[in-house]
Amino acid sequence: MMRRVQRNHLGAALTMLLLASCSESLADLRSSVDEPRVLAVRMVPAEARPGEAVELRALVAGPGSAEVRLNWAYCNARRPLSASGPVAPVCTTTHSEEPNELIIPLTERSVSATSTVRWTIPRDACRRFGPEPPPREGGEPPGRPVDPDPTGGFFVPITVGIDGRQDLVVSGARVNCAPATATLEVSADYRSRYTVNAHPFIRTIRWAGNRGAQGAFTAEGDTIEAAPGERVVVALTWPACPDRDTCGDGVCGPSETAASCPEDCSPVRQSCRGAERFIQFDVTTRELVERRESLRLSHYTSGGGWAEYGVGVTSDSPDTEVVNVWTAPAEPGEGFLWFVLRDDRGGVDWVRLPWRVE
């Protein structure tokens, strides 16, 4: 009759994890920048409504300073239920392949190391990529809405590729859609209490090496000077956000509204540039719940190596600092470190820090 538990995925997966620890390890090259790469895409604002104009900016990193040309596109295809990735497979075809009507170029060409492009989020974004029923085609019944991500968010697929290179970057523009399946009361409450995401902010970077390297990042132009092979501990911080709502603290918290706290919430809801607290429509309880963002920091370098590619804090952690270790190259030279700070609602900040080994 009914089958239950027959799929022992958990046991199998965990056994595999054990076996993985016994198998030949693979080098983690995610931090290595030995050719021009797009490390991150940042949309301003970090979250927008359908029909709102936004600016997209890419962080392009490379061992040298050669400029590259970027191809931007908006992918209009919904992710099928059978796809294991975050977007429809058709979105991942590179621009050098056959043109596809679902991939809509955003601009002819942009030539810049941090290429910027302006774009307007499609008006039907919440129907095509959000919680509202998708447009009917012919006499078909209403289609299945898209499920939200763990933060309750929805993303419109954006792709960017470096001209002449195979690897594509698939990003997403976070679109602000109210929960479509909530009751009217919950939906109204959501609209009055939800604060759109704001990009996090890298406030400080400090470093200290075991052979004397020491310093702090204050502005572009600061350089880490290290000895060959020196192990440099790098600490990065971001602003602390209030862990409770206090009217007048400059942050419009989840329990505050324009009516209850106009200082923080009117005319716009003031955001925090760290781990923000926000409300979310919980798909299980079908109620609004309050949660805090988690943040994670990715590390890149054009020389030497990082101990960890990514470090971060979970949503239940009050920490505002992460620490990683960079090992300087064995040979003298110059290069860059890149830091990309992401919150789990799609907000991004980045810093490029030069290094010199001598």
Add this chain to the structure above:
Amino acid sequence: MTISLRTLAVWLCLGFMSSLAAAQSGTLTRAPELIEAPAANYPESALTEELEGSVDVALTITEEGEVRDLEVLDATELIFVEPAIEAISQFRFTPAEIDGVPAAIRIEYRYNFRIEDVMVRISTATLDGCVVDAEGEPRPGVMVRSPDRFEVETGPDGCFLITDIEPGLVEMMFDHPDFPVMAVMEELDEGMTLTALYELDEFEVDDPFADEDDEEDDFVLVIRAPSVRREALAVEVRAEEARRMAGTQGDVLRVVEQMAGVGRAAAGSGALVVWGASPEDTRVYVDGVPLPRLYHTGGYRTVLPGSFVRQVSLIPGAYAATHGRGLGALILVEFDDPFESEEAWSGRVSADFFDVEVSAEAPLHEDVRVGLAARVGHLHRLVDAATGLDAIADDAPVLVPSYTDTAARVVARPNPTDRLELRVLVSFDEAERAVREPDPARDIVERSVLDFGRLSVHWTSIMPDGTALSIVPAVGVDRQRQVDSLGSVRTSVESEVLILSLRAGLRQEFGVHTVEAGLDFELEQAEIARTGSIGAPPREGDARVFGQPPPDQIAADSWQVSQLGAAPYILSTLRTAERQWELDLGLRVDPYYQSVSRRFPAEGATPPIGLARQDFSLEPRASLLHRPIDALDWRVSAGQFRQFAQAEDTSAVFGTPGLPVARGRHLVLAVNTRLSDDVSVETAAFVRSVDRLAVRNPLDAPPRAEALTSSGEGRSRGAQGLVRLEREILTVTASYTLSRSERRADATRDWRLFDQDQPHVLNTSAGVDLPRGWYLSGRYTLASGVPRTSVQGRYFDDVRDAWQPVFGTTNDIRLPTTHQLDARVEKSWDLRMGQLSLWLDIQNAINRRNVEELLYAADFTDRTELLGLPVLPSLGVRYEWGR
């Protein structure tokens, strides 16, 4: 061929020894005795004319008692000569002895033809039977007798022939020093020749309460007609054999992994793939009670303590109408009969690397016995000790379940032919693990609870006419909770299922015709809550790589499902008197009702609207057996099968509430040959096709509550061979299965390989009993690697800060072929109170590092192979008494 003493006396009176002409000099010290005297055919014309007469012959009785040099001396009527010669030629005597030494002798003999004798024979009945054990091996030396009527001993082939039996109800008793006396009631009509096969092992019984002096008197039991096998192929392994097999680690039920047709399960999965069928399609029953699964988390242990298990059977396909609701194979577990034990108390204590098992059986009353078996896993504690971590909750390297399995029973014997049992099966399985990483996106939290319980009553009865009745009502609860978190992506499934089942069957023999009718009823009410991505866990055919984070689009649903199936069935077996042909026809009527509490996903304050669906179908099954010679038989079996949608697939969010019943068709042809007394070969070819499988809806924007469609199709076909050598101390089994299993999302697509397709599976095992209590066994398995989908490219997922693979065609590559050798050595000591055994089971004895998965670098620029476990020895000890 033997003859009863009564019949021998009759024939000795019919003939006379006219002279004892010594063929050689010496003194006749022992006269020959006629021991076999088949009756001559009375010529029909002579009967019509009521003509009587006699034929005088001279013949030589050889030193072996055979008739030679037959010479007709005289005949009253020529018409009698030919039948007389034909009959006398088949006579057998005890050899004559001259001077105490067997010697040939020539005698004269008169064969009389009398109408009266013919009438006697026609008014009697004949019983032509064989006595075999449960494996079908002949049992020679068994005395078959009926008080004051006949007594005969089975020959080397286990067979006997009794003629001139007075019609009516005949009580036949089977007597052998190795068994208690058993009896069967047979009803014989005038002129009837009853051909029967008696399996003595089937009802080996013993009474621990009997006094030694009157032991035989207490062990009379009416046995039923031999069980009828209707499947083309069934593999059965007894628990004692399974427990000692290398690779089972002493777990009786794990023997199914070694059976012919069973593919190699991926490490830790416990997934049984039989003849290319999906693991979910194979059903498991314990004496008619359905179990939700066979393995604990990790696949290292099964969910039943093995102490009470008598036999494990695997029917890979085309099974009879007694069972249904499954498209794949059937695993049947049988418990033993506690009254078989000769001891008042019996029990077993064993411990090994994985767990400790304790079992005991004891009498409550002369005809009531109780038994309790419990198994408690301690592997997680060993991991704790080895790693210094709490394996159940801490940063353990692997999820190790904490499990407890219990079986309790009270068995009553109200009379020799009835058994009434109350049985409880309970299994707990819990595992939890959390791994914290510097990168919170790689944090892992896993929790799993897999519990079930069954309370069942088993009533079996054999009536005096041989009718067998079996009724098994059961109630049970399954509880599952599985939480899987990777970073902020959390997937959870919780379900609680109430199960009511009833299996009832009645089987009646009518001479060469057997009829069985019954009811297979199941009602399940499930409450399910699921949260997470629709893509996790992946479904069959989903392209994925090991370690790939699940999609992070989160949904949730909670719903109730009720499924009811009440399937009456009937089977009819018709066989020829010589059992050369057997035809089994079965029909299963499977009405089906399903209700789901939520037809559409929850939306706003709209109250849920349920969905009810009912269905009805006929599932015909048929099987034809031909046994042209004793050493060869072939059987072809076919049937239609159905399987209800999985409860998890009826979600309005994650599945489709109105999924129809999946259908399957099986066709199996099997040929079994016995090359010699100890070598047999079984071959089979099979074809299986299934349709209406639930698959993901291929549309980019499928309608609400239609995440799945029933357009999936599958097919598997193949052949297998099994060679078995069974000698007194040596058992060798080798099986090879060649198969191909495919799936497609709908009829417009091309066929692709099934996720678990394994075209080649070779399984060999051997066990040898050595002197002084040593037992050695080994197992070698070779299996094709399962298909995987290649990675053709990559892209960077900026939102999730992760590289993602670009896949090629689904299942376009295959993992390398796997080899594994397991070895086991066991030493037993017979002690005064019982038997002590110490064993060492070495899994992967040649330290072959099989490839279990493909492991990709985080940026998909490199790939390596995930290797399986190295050599894994396990030491165990067992003490048992009264068994």
